[in-house]
Amino acid sequence: MxxxxxxxxxxxxxxxxxxxxxxxxxxxxxxxxxxxxxxxxxxxxxxxxxxxxxxxxxxxxxxxxxxxxxxxxxxxxxxxxxxxITVETAPVNVKSSIASQIEFITHNQSMVVVKTYPGSAQLVARLVDSDPHREILGTVGGNDTVIIIPRDIEAIENCEHVVKQRLGVA
Missing domain, CATH: 1.10.10.10 (Winged helix-like DNA-binding domain superfamily/Winged helix DNA-binding domain)
Known part of the structure; x- marks a missing residue:
C-alpha cells in the first residue's frame, strides 16, 4: 500500500x-x-x-x-x-486438473483437435478462447472434442504448440 x-x-x-x-x-x-x-x-x-x-x-x-x-x-x-456473477461466466484458470481432462492433442493440415473426456470439451474451448492469441482464429467445443482453427494453416504446428501450452500439456 x-x-x-x-x-x-x-x-x-x-x-x-x-x-x-x-x-x-x-x-x-x-x-x-x-x-x-x-x-x-x-x-x-x-x-x-x-x-x-x-x-x-x-x-x-x-x-x-x-x-x-x-x-x-x-x-x-x-x-x-x-x-x-454466474457459474457460466466465472473466469477459468489453467490448472493441472485441465490437463487431466485431455486425452490427446493433434492436428491435420487445417485444424488442431483436442480430444477430451466426455463433458470437458466446452470448458477446454472456453479456456483457449478466454485469452486471445494471434495464432488462434477461433474454437468450437462439443462434448468431447474441441476444434481449434488457426489463423494461418501454414503455422499449424505453432498453433498446436500454443494450445498445448495454454492447456498445460506442453
Missing part, C-alpha cells in the same frame, strides 16, 4: 502488484459484494469498495475487476439491470 499526500490528510491508495496478495484480496471482496448486493453501475461498486477501506479505486480498476470475475449485466426481479 502506498500513501499519497495531496496538501492535506494522508490518503491511502491501493497499489496492485502482481503476487502481492492485495489484488487477490480486492478481487475477493469485489466478488463477495457482487454476490451479496445489487449494483447497477461501476460507480456504485466503487463507492462501496471505498466504504470498506479500499480508497483510490478508479473506474478502470473496477472495470478490470468485473472483467476478471466474468461479470455480466442481467435484469433482476424488478427489471433493473444489475451486475451478476
Amino acid at each position: 502506498t500513501e499519497l499526500k495531496k496538501g492535506g490528510p494522508v490518503r491511502r491508495q491501493i497499489v496492485q502488484e502482481e503476487g502481492s496478495g492485495r489484488e487477490d484480496s480486492l478481487l475477493s471482496v469485489c466478488k463477495r459484494l457482487l454476490q451479496q448486493q445489487s449494483f447497477s453501475n461501476q460507480g456504485e461498486l466503487r463507492v462501496r469498495l471505498e466504504e470498506l477501506g479500499y480508497t483510490g479505486i478508479s473506474q478502470s480498476t473496477v472495470s478490470r475487476l468485473l472483467l476478471q470475475l466474468g461479470v455480466v449485466k442481467a435484469k433482476n426481479a424488478c427489471g433493473k439491470k444489475v451486475y451478476c
